[in-house]
Amino acid sequence: MPPDSPRSDLLGLEPDLLQQELERFFAARGKPPFRARQVVRWIFEGDAQGVDDMTDLPLEERKALAAAYELREPEVDTVARSSDGTAKHLWRLHDGELVESVLIPAGDRLTLCISSQAGCAMGCTFCATGWGGFRRHLTAGEIVSQFRASRRWAAEEGYGPITNLVYMGMGEPLANREAVMSSLTILNQGYRFGARRITVSTVGVVPGIRELARRPEQFRLALSLHAPDEALRRELIPLEKRWPLPEVLDALREFDAAGGKRITFEYTMIDGVNDDPSLAPRLATMARDLRAFVNLIPFNPIPYRDWGASPPDRVAHFARVLEERGVDVAVREPRGRDIDAACGQLRAHALVQVEGRRGAPGTT
Ligand code: SF4
Secondary structure, eight states: OOTTOOSEEGGGSOHHHHHHHHHHHHHHTTOOTHHHHHHHHHHHTSOOSSGGGOTTSOHHHHHHHHHHEEOOOOEEEEEEEOTTSOEEEEEEOTTSOEEEEEEEEETTEEEEEOOSEEEOSSOOTTOHHHHHOEEEEOOHHHHHHHHHHHHHHHHHTTOOOOOEEEEOSSSOGGGSHHHHHHHHHIIIIISOOOGGGEEEEESOOHHHHHHHHHSSSOOEEEEEOOOSSHHHHHHHOGGGGTSOHHHHHHHHHHHHHTSSOOEEEEEEEBTTTSOOTTHHHHHHHHHHHHTOEEEEEEOOOOTTOOOOBOOHHHHHHHHHHHHHTTOOEEEEEESOGGGTOOOTHHHHHOEEEOSOSOOOTTTO
């Protein structure tokens, strides 16, 4: 597919806009509106991979449609499968950029972790994607197409249906707000993927959190917290300088006040960096205030840092302090280590529960 293809990508349009666009297209050709509905059905329910698949459209209409539009599916660059069932796809986009998504089976769940940007500009010091720098934003269609292509692959390979979706791959989703918000609408209204099974993860982009709070759907939110203290957090997450923790927590209060919207704190535990026992009660207070679920994640080393994971007894201590203060907590471990399934934020978050506590959104 040429990188400068002039055809519009139908996969990036929200359902009502898609319907309108197609009705206009067929009306201009003197065709009835039901032709538009047929195409919409092929996209959301029929999993058409191209206009040619839409076999109940007359050949002439298919030709005209294909001249104006495309269904811009990513190409598979590589697939890696872990011995634990985790499967990582490296997708090649139409302009050659590469992004990753990861399928994580766990019990009766199949979680798909998707990317929202090629690379990332946030520069979090514990994250491989951050070290790699920013390439570009993904379009809504490129975000959604990771879901479509992964779902197809999972069905063919006997993985079953995708039950949970997490925006925890490459990129900061709320730094690519317009496309991410649109992709949420497309997944929820178009593909009928339940809002409460979709989690958006952020390092603290306040306007994005507020926008999510105002949305009527109950999408879930995960905050990459990693430190309950501003100065320490600034060392790990440069964005803390722009939106300090008190502002982020205010935005989360708005999210919580909207009702029925669950918040998770992600806390990657790095030996000697953010695992001092004195931090645990502060983390507990913060979580209790927002009724947030806490994921404690032993750090998974990255090539650019000589940091290591916190020892198990320190992780257990944090978990105990949180539990004693009435906070729901899970200790998690990375999946797909043998295929290096964790990309960037995935490295920190593509995880499953290893202790039998209550389930959390996302990957449990
Ligand atoms: S943790 Fe997320 S926001 Fe931070 S650099 Fe990595 S991908 Fe970007």
